[in-house]
Structures are given as C-alpha cells and as structure tokens.
Amino acid sequence: MRGAGRDGGPAVLEGARERWVRTREGVELCVAELGDAERPTVLLLHGYPDSKEVWSTVARQLSGRFHVVLYDVRGCGRSSAPRPLRGGFTLEKLTQDFLAVADAVSPDRPVHLVGHDWGSVQGWEFVSVEETRGRIASFTSMSGPSLDHFGHWLRRRTRRPTPGGLAQALNQGVRSWYVGALHTPVLPELAWRGPLSAYWPKYLQRVEKVPADGYPTPSLPRDAAHGAWLYRDNVRRRLRSPRPDCHAHAPVQLITPLRDVFLSARLYDEVAVWEPDVTRRTLDAGHWIPRTRPDLLAWWITDFVTGREAAATGGDLREPLVEGAGEDGGAVARAGAGRDPLAERFGGQLVLVTGAGSGIGRATAVAFAAAGARVVSVDVDEESAVRTAELAREAGASQAWAETVDVSDQDGMEELAAKVASEMGTVDVLVNNAGIGVSGPFLETGVEDWKRTLDVNLWGVIHGCRLFGKQMAERGQGGHIVNTASDAAYQPTRMLPAYGTSKAAVLMLSECLRAELAGKGIGVTAVCPGPVNTGITGTARFVGLGETEERRRRERVAKLYRLRNYPPEKVAKAIMRGVVRDQAVVPVTAEAHVARFLSRFAPRVLRALARIEPPL
Template sequence: MRADGVELCVAELGDPELPTVVLVHGYPDSKEVWSAVAHRLADRFHVVLYDVRGHGGSTAPRPLRGGFTLKKLTDDFLAVADAVSPGRPVHLVGHDWGSVQGWEFVTAARTEGRIASFTSMSGPSLDHFGHWIRRRLRRPTPRAAAQLLGQGAKSWYVYLLHTPVLPELAWRGPLGRRWPGILRRTEKIAADGYPTSSLPTDAAHGAWLYRDNVRSRLSNPREDAYAHAPVQLITPLDDAFLSERLYDGLEAWVPRLTRRTLPAKHWVPRTRPDRLAAWITEFVTATESGHPAPVATGRYADRFGGQLVLVTGAASGIGRATALAFAEAGARVVAVDRDAAGAARTAEAARLAGAPTAWAETADVSDGEAMEKLAERVTAEHGVVDVLVNNAGIALAGTFLHTTAEDWKRILDTNLWGVIHGCRLFGGRMAQRGQGGHIVNVASAAAYLPSKTLTAYSTSKAAVLMLSECLRAEFAGQDIGVSAICPGIVTTDITAAARFAGVDADEEQRLRTRAARLYRLRNYPPEKVAEAILRAVVRDQAVVPVTPEARSGRFLSRLAPGAVRAIGRLDPPL
C-alpha cells in the first residue's frame, strides 16, 4: 500500500465483514509485537496490522528529517483505514508510539467518523502531556515538582534519542544485537521470533519519531485535543518509562473514558496478550452494540475489571463477601463450594453486584480428583484464572490427645490439601500461561498464635502460611503474587459447623453455641476481610493480618514469642 511516497506493509487476519480492529505498534517495534494479540482477536474481528513508515516491511521516507511528523503518520493511518475498511469506522489500538499516534488520530478533526473506538496503552497524547507539564509548572507544589522530576527521570531515553547520529550508531551496532536479550531479562519476553531482524534499522529510523514531534508538540500543545470516540486506557503499573500520574485529569480531554490497570511492565502486547485481547474484545463489542458495558463502581474496578477470579468456600462468610467484592470491581467470578445451592446464590448475587458474568461450581476442595475436573472445566469454559482465592476451610477445636487420626485427616484434607490442590491446579496453569496472576490463601491468626485447644486447626493454618511464603518465593520470577490472609475472629458461619474433639454431642452443641455468641459479640464482618484480600492483591502483600487482634498477635509473636507461648497455655473462654 502506498501513502505519501511511502510503501506501507499491511497484514490482515479474520473476516473482512466483521468489525475492523487496527493495531499500531510502538518504538522500536514492528507489527510483529502484536502477533499474540492479533491471533486471539481474529476469531471475533477483522484484524489489521501495519508497519509504521520506516519500520519492518514498510519503506522509509526520504529525507528522514521531517518524514515522521504526526501529520504524515495520520495520512498513513487514513490510507490504511480507507483501504481495509472503506466507509466503515475502525477500532484503533495502539501501544507505545502507536498509542502516541493513536491519540493524534482520535483527536484530529479530519479523522472524525473514521474511528469507532481507541484503546491506548503505554503512550500518552503529546498534547495532553504538554498541558500536564504546563499545569505543574504554573503551580510548582512539592507534589507537582515530584511528578515532573519522576517523569523526567523515566524519560531519560528521550533526551538521548534527540542527540545526532549516536542513536543510529548504537542501534546498528551493539544495542541492536543486545536488545532481544535485554527484553528477555527486563521484561521476561520469550525468544519466539520477536523482535525481528529488522530491529536495528527500525530503531534507527524510529528515532525521528521523537525528533520530529516531541519538542515541538510539548512546547506548543494543541488546545482542541479532545477525543471524538470512546477511549479505553490500559496502564501497566510497572512501566519503566511512563508514570501513572501522567494520565491525571485525562477525563477533561476524553468524555467517554474507561480506565484499566495491569500489574505488568511496558511491553504488555508480548507479556499480557490474553488480558489485552479480552479487554479489547469487551470494549469493541460494547461500542459496536451501541450499549457501552456497565462501568463497575468498586474501589478497584480499574484493576480487576474483566479479570477471572475463582473463590472457594464461596457459599457464605468470607468466601461470599470476597466473591461479591471482586464482582463490584467488575471481575468475572467463579463461586466454588460443596454447597451447590449456596454457590448458586453467591453467583447470582455477584451478577447483581456488577460482575459481567458469574458462575457457580460445586466441588469439595479436599477431593483431589474433583478439583482436577474443576480446573479442567473452568479453564476450558472460561480461561485461565487471573486471581485464585483459596478460602474454603473448616474448624476443629480440641487438645492433641483428644484429636483422632480421622480428625487430623479431615482438617488437613480441607484446610491444607484444599489449598495445595488449588495452588497446584490453578497456579500451575497461571505459570504455564506465562502472563502472571495472583494466589490468595486464607490462613488464620492461629497460624502464628499457639493454643493448647486448637492444635490441629493451628497446625493446618500454619502450614498454609508457610506454603504461601514458599510459593511466593517460587512464583516471584513468573509475576505470580502469593498472599496469605490471617483474618482473626470474624463473624461467619464457621462456628456452626465447628468440630470439638473429645466431647459428646450435647457438649459439642453447647460449645458451638457459646463460640457463635462470642463471635457475634466481636461483630467483625467478613466484608472487611474481603476488602483486605483485594487490597493484598493490588499491593502484592505477602502476609496480611486483618483484625486488630490478628495484627497485634502477629506483632507480639515476632517481638515477644515467649509471651505468646504463655498465652497459648491458657484455657479458652468457652
């Protein structure tokens, strides 16, 4: 395809009769950066990728200086859009400099009506960026100064790319040879044919993207840079080149804005293709239908919207509250419990709370074969779980000598092996996918507070805590976080089914009633534990004591373990 004297290399996938999604790559990439995302979208859309001028299979303008202005890049985009989707607007997706271009396309008057939606990641509008800088310079508060300095430090490479000749020499020399290895080490990108052999030339030509646009546009940003199509902003939280704060106030420029965040580094098209494909599909489908998807209102909606979350023990208590909290944040929820009716009620409540969709599954977490089937079914029908919450558990009180072998097997099968099954089956799939995730294991303050009447229960929860610590170390290199939650005394139904070893049925019922009354008096709701669970995932926290007594007990167990042992010798108030 020819535009402005430049030959553009364009690739198409999928049925041309379907809505067209145009993927625009960044620097120093070519269209191959999108390959994993494109193949995931091709079943639902007509997918178009093109090499930006001077990159991949596209030819470079002559002379290079002045050949990469946003005006000429807009000409290229319109030529592509007119050729692949004549008379019908396209859905634009951009990464890095592809996103910088995309902001120009979606705010320029001459492209109005040609863009149905825009998904932006890892690349700001230069106009919005220019105004962002001006606002902070006009009011140089400490916070504004810190933000300017922070983004200035992240933009170190921009200054280098403005130097004459040196970037070209570096990319055509040692940097070009070492770049694939740098990406593998810093971004954990697999060596699967990306980047392509054209990288040194692409990067050398692409330096003019910065030289032709950055200084002039930042110093004189447009005043009319308002988006004329709905925009989905995807922000990688660990981006080494762009600060989250760069998008503060974006709503002023984008009336129809959907925000997403992702715990990932800069090159998300390579490291998170599943998540990007799902969000792009959801956004494009909603735009095409004319009925935008309902916006989740939960506190962490930008973080969990559209993610797949599985919660065990979801029929009641902490599990139900956690499933609903993720639903309010816009997650897709799988509610698992051996109580089929209770799981179904939670799934229905999750849909009403804001989950795009929710499903109920029946399984006993202590049954390894049942969990194998559950993992296979969930993966086949819904995909790989993004967040796993191993919450299911049972209570058992009683001294060691009164606890039978059968009691030990029952509590370890549920409280420990149930967690092991979940981590192995769902965590293993997360690791195999290679796109990160998070595992939450609900332990207990009893994991670090010994008691002479909770021997088996405390042992099972202490094992969960150490399992979580070990898995956190093992999975760290695969971007899978692991958190152990230690709730403390929380008002749930666990006391109603608690076992008391060494007593007859009447005494067991009396103890259950007494324990339930004490828990009600404590009156700590499971919703607060659910909040702690979501916060732990967002912050990637290792161990989270929730209630005041759990936090003080954790502190005391480390500061004065002898005092904790002495307390463990006391008789409980039952």
C-alpha cells in the first residue's frame, strides 16, 4: 500500500509499502518495503545528509529478487527526532533502532545489511556488537568506516609514527575537515537551513556527477541539521577510546570508491584484522555511488547475498544462483580469498569483447572472467565465440555469453547492442578488439583490400564506440572503452599502409572520444601492441603476391611471431591495467614502447626506418 505519511508528504517510492516502527524512546521510524516479504531481507541504511531515498534506484533493482527494506534514520526524512537532540544519536541508540526495525520486518530470519556513508558507520557497529549477533546474515559496507577501526588505525600511525603512516593520517585529516566544522555549535544548523541546502544539489550534480533526478528530497535542511549530532555524539568519543573487541560476527563485503574525496582508500588497509574473510570491491567513482553507480551496486549486493544465502542453506534457494557461480557463492567466495586488485575492480562488471574468438580477444575475455566479470564473447566465427565463453566460465566468470556478428556490419552491430542492453544490461567495459591484417605496398593494394581493412579495423571500432558508448552515456554511470590499435598506428612502414592507416585512425578516434566522454565519466584507452603471437598472421592478406608466394610469406611472418613469442595473455593484463589506471595510450611489447618513444622525440629516425624493406 502507499500512504501519504503522518506528515502529509508524498510516499517515498513508487509501489512501496510504508509503516512506522516505534522505538523504546518513542521515536517513530518511517520504514518502506518493496518486494516479496517471504524472500531474504536486504536492509538499506542511508548516510549523511541523506534520507532513505538515496537508495531508490538500487532498491527497485533489488526488489525483484529480495524483500527490500529502507528506513529513515531518527531525525531524518519522515522519521521523528529524539528530544533532546544532544545525546540522542549515539551508536548505542541507533543500534536499538536497527533491532526494532529488523524485528518488525524480519522477525524470524536475519537480515542482509547494506550501508553507505553513516549508514555504513552504523552497520559496522551493528555487525560487531554482541546484542545483534544472529540478527545480521551479511553486511555490505561502502564509503563509511567503523569508528572503532578508524580509532585503532589512527593510533597505529601516531603512537609509533613512520613517514608513510603520518602521511596517511595527515591525508585523511585533510579529507575530514568537515568533521570539525560539524562539531561547532549552531553554525552547521544555520548553514544547512540557509544557503547550503540550496547549493548542495548543485554540488552533487557538478562534482559527484549525481543525476538531476529529484534527489535530494525537500527534507534536506532538516536532515542535515539533525544529522550533525551523529558526529557530535560519536566521533570524538570513539576515536579517543575505540572498542578493543570490534570484530565482525557476519560476512562482510567492502565496496571502496577510489575517487572518494572524504575517505582515503588506505583507511581499509587493515580491515582484515577485524574481518579476515572480507570480500573486497573497488570502483572508479566518487562518494555517492548509490546514486551514480546503482546498477553495479545492485549486482554486487545480489551476488554477495545469494552467495551467503546459499552457504547458509546448502544451496537450496528459491531461485538458481547467478549463472556460472557455484553453490558456495562462486566469484564472491573467490574474491574474499585474497587481495586481487583486478578481482576487486571488475567482479560483476559486464565486459564485451569483440574479436574474442582467438588471440588477444580470447585472452582478454578470459582475463576479465578470471577477475569475476560477466563476459560477452563476440566473434564473426560462432564456434570460436562459444569456445571463448566456455573458457570464460571455467576461468570464473559469473556469467558468460557468446554472440556472433561481423563488426563491419552496421545492422548486425545495432542488433547486438539492442540485445545486450535488453538481456544483459549496459556494458561497463567495451573492448573493440576485432581486426584483420593486410600487408603489401600501397600501389599494389586494391580498393577491395582497402575497403575490407577499414570496414573491420576502423568501422568495427566506430560501430562499437557509437552504439555501446551511447548506452554508457545514457545510463550516466560511467564506463570504459578500450580500442585495440597497434604500434603501426605511430610507426610508419612501407609494407603496412592500409593496416597502419586503419590503426592510426583508431588511435586518433580514441583520443577524440577520450576528450568528449571525459565529462560523462567514461574513460577511453587505445592499446597499441607490437608483434604478439596470435592467429592474425595466419589469416593476414599479403597483396601483390601469387598464391604460393603469399602462403610462403604468411608462414614466414608467423614463424617470426612465434620466435618472438610475446603471449596475448600479457596484452590482456595490459588492457586491464590500462582500464584501472585510465590510461590514454598503452603500448605493449618492447618494440611498441621504443616506437612510441621515437614517434614523439625522434620522428626522423622512424621515417628512415620506414624506408627499409623487410627481408621477407
């Protein structure tokens, strides 16, 4: 049912069921529920200066699979405030609020807790105090540390200082400037009830890239003014005297946005001390990820919760686990086994690779799969695409699909993009890798060879960037595009005019797109490999030669590549590092690095080398 609420305001979420839960102190908490109440309960906790509506998109996406519960923390949104305010927001009282809500919405089963910002700070408290033991099935934390862990972290860096430790503490101190401001009397309340509340939505949109979709809600001035007491009632007390026993008694998933201006990622370096089996995720985003990256968060939460439910029930769930995951939670369990930065970054992300049937494309698809990504293997050869999808599942992909298309076919690519969007979701990482080789002098390269080379090597990349890049931009949650160029893009040679031209165009296209899409949070990387031991030499076209001589030339080049023996798996790792570091151009192999250096600082040397005819 939808209710207008006791304050006469609008309901929080379309289709949500609302109720009020009264605490021991008489505080009334506004609770919203979505989904089937018989399913596992996922309870979403908001931060400061938010209300529960910060979770609206994530909640809707989770509600098809779970019983989703959101509530306004005391003093925020449609919940009432304690009287007096001073001392009314301690973590001990917030724990009692949580237990009251959990008992009301899920009296017979523990809940899966998810917290952001101060919701995460509360969650760490809830998951580590004895009175909540058995009421929490799992905890997903994002952008909010345990105050006790934070206190111990500071002690270790200040009582036995080292240059590195002091630098980390100072860095976090600078980031936490607002904490001191919120401790000042009266001024924060005046600011939030005055000009700051009008400025805040603009900050979220311009700096944090939060969509302008009606959030934050009109209750912001009141929420922020009351929420200042979260800091005053808890921060100094806990940082000075952190609890010695603050170990988590439920599995934890830690999601860390790497561009969080308020919290350093180093704060979580020692989280394994308090939760040894923590599952770690990272993403290239700012602080407000429930609004900027809801799709990925919904996937990670779903993956983690289904894994924990499977472990608790022996795999007997109402619905099958995520495709490709085992009964122990699949990629989730593997992610918690060790610190793998790539698995932390790409687990659950949707990665599409063209030309995935062999060589660099196959190695890249399998590498992303090993990091827990969902992989779409695309190739012109159906059998090869299917085989790569099989290898991706074996490597650890939580889901893997095979699709067949010629990337030079505009209609085929448009159909593929529509199918992926409707059945698999918006691509997070696109790798435009499909390409063909053609070698021979310009004057002997025919129009058809030129056309086919440009159709596949350039237009295939254009189609991918145009279609999937547009979907990324429309989603508004960032992403990354990788275009496989070549060191031939900046290394002229008399034997590769068509191939080199196509790859130079790919490099320039990537540079232009990088500039255009930067404001939308979409990175673009051009990967420029040198000689790599792949199958491209076996299918390359050598123009101006008879059939016998072309076959001999092809075998000769293939032999040289085998002798060089640079494996495509190394290129795949370079691609992943390029995405993590958001690099514009990634030369791969020593030859590619040398050519890149000469192209920038000694172009005449490259031009002289280009005149030499290879001894083939």
